[in-house]
Amino acid sequence: MSDIGSGDEGSSSQKYHQGMEQGSEYDSGQQGQVEQELATKMLQIQSKRFYLDVKQNRRGRFIKVAEIGADGRRSQIFLALSTAAEFRDHLSAFSDFYSSLGPPNPDNVPEDGKLKSEMMIKDNRRYYLDLKENSRGRFLRVSQTITRGGPRSQVAIPAQGMIEFRDALTDLLDEFSTDEHAYKPDLPEGRHMHVDNKNFYFDIGQNNRGVYMRISEVKTNFRTAITVPEKSWQRFRDILSDYCDKIKQPAQGSGGGMSTQDQPHPLVGNNTQQDTGTSLK
Numbered sequence: 001m002s003d004i005g006s007g008d009e010g011s012s013s014q015k016y017h018q019g020m021e022q023g024s025e026y027d028s029g030q031q032g033q034v035e036q037e038l039a040t041k042m043l044q045i046q047s048k049r050f051y052l053d054v055k056q057n058r059r060g061r062f063i064k065v066a067e068i069g070a071d072g073r074r075s076q077i078f079l080a081l082s083t084a085a086e087f088r089d090h091l092s093a094f095s096d097f098y099s100s101l102g103p104p105n106p107d108n109v110p111e112d113g114k115l116k117s118e119m120m121i122k123d124n125r126r127y128y129l130d131l132k133e134n135s136r137g138r139f140l141r142v143s144q145t146i147t148r149g150g151p152r153s154q155v156a157i158p159a160q161g162m163i164e165f166r167d168a169l170t171d172l173l174d175e176f177s178t179d180e181h182a183y184k185p186d187l188p189e190g191r192h193m194h195v196d197n198k199n200f201y202f203d204i205g206q207n208n209r210g211v212y213m214r215i216s217e218v219k220t221n222f223r224t225a226i227t228v229p230e231k232s233w234q235r236f237r238d239i240l241s242d243y244c245d246k247i248k249q250p251a252q253g254s255g256g257g258m259s260t261q262d263q264p265h266p267l268v269g270n271n272t273q274q275d276t277g278t279s280l281k
Contacts, residue, residue, distance in 0.1 A: 046159030
């Protein structure tokens with residue numbers, strides 16, 4: 001008997017093509033978001049191919065799991081690395097439970113086909129894990145939903161391939177999750193400010209050196225930018241705030257000039273670190 005999947009997989013693929021690419025905040029379809037692929041693994045489990053891709057964008061690292069059916073239909077889900085680690089542990093438990101089951105008995109199948117179920121919650125996403133049985137065999141259905149709405153996406157892993165799937169996931173996690181703590185999954189959205197004929201853009205991103213802010217000045221035929229590391233943001237803010245306070249103060253004395261301690265001193269003498277102009281990209 002072939003554990004090739006469930007009878008509702010087709011609706012999942014259709015839903016994916018209708019809107020999954022717009023439904024996941026991990027997806028690279030968001031305007032202006034740059035996505036980098038770090039590693040990939042391909043698994044052939046019975047008549048299905050699975051691709052496990054480790055990717056990285058400005059929100060951090062994640063794993064995209066794509067299922068390609070024998071008929072070419074495609075479904076996929078997205079897992080943060082911490083969620084992928086939890087999923088890996090569930091795969092071990094589901095595999096142990098599957099091994100304890102006897103041969104399939106058509107006369108003793110639950111009405112909904114579910115043999116064991118678990119749920120994972122990560123931020124605004126929920127993942128439903130259901131070990132199911134139907135006329136074609138036993139399989140693990142993994143469904144991802146988003147609380148703010150959008151279609152449900154799901155993949156179905158043949159039960160006999162859960163250990164192979166777990167081992168491939170473990171290899172990727174061992175390689176790429178060691179410094180996950182350095183990545184922040186929910187960065188603030190970018191901001192825009194228009195002044196006279198100029199546009200200023202404030203974009204928050206991250207790379208292997210940490211989180212940074214890119215401030216871009218854009219005119220019709222001109223663009224320039226600086227990159228400020230997160231560790232300098234408070235000092236950067238304090239300097240701007242200090243200038244704002246001083247520019248509002250009435251001029252002191254007849255000359256209205258600056259005192260010696262207020263005179264700007266290039267590069268030295270004001271404890272301003274030059275990493276405000278250091279690019280992390």
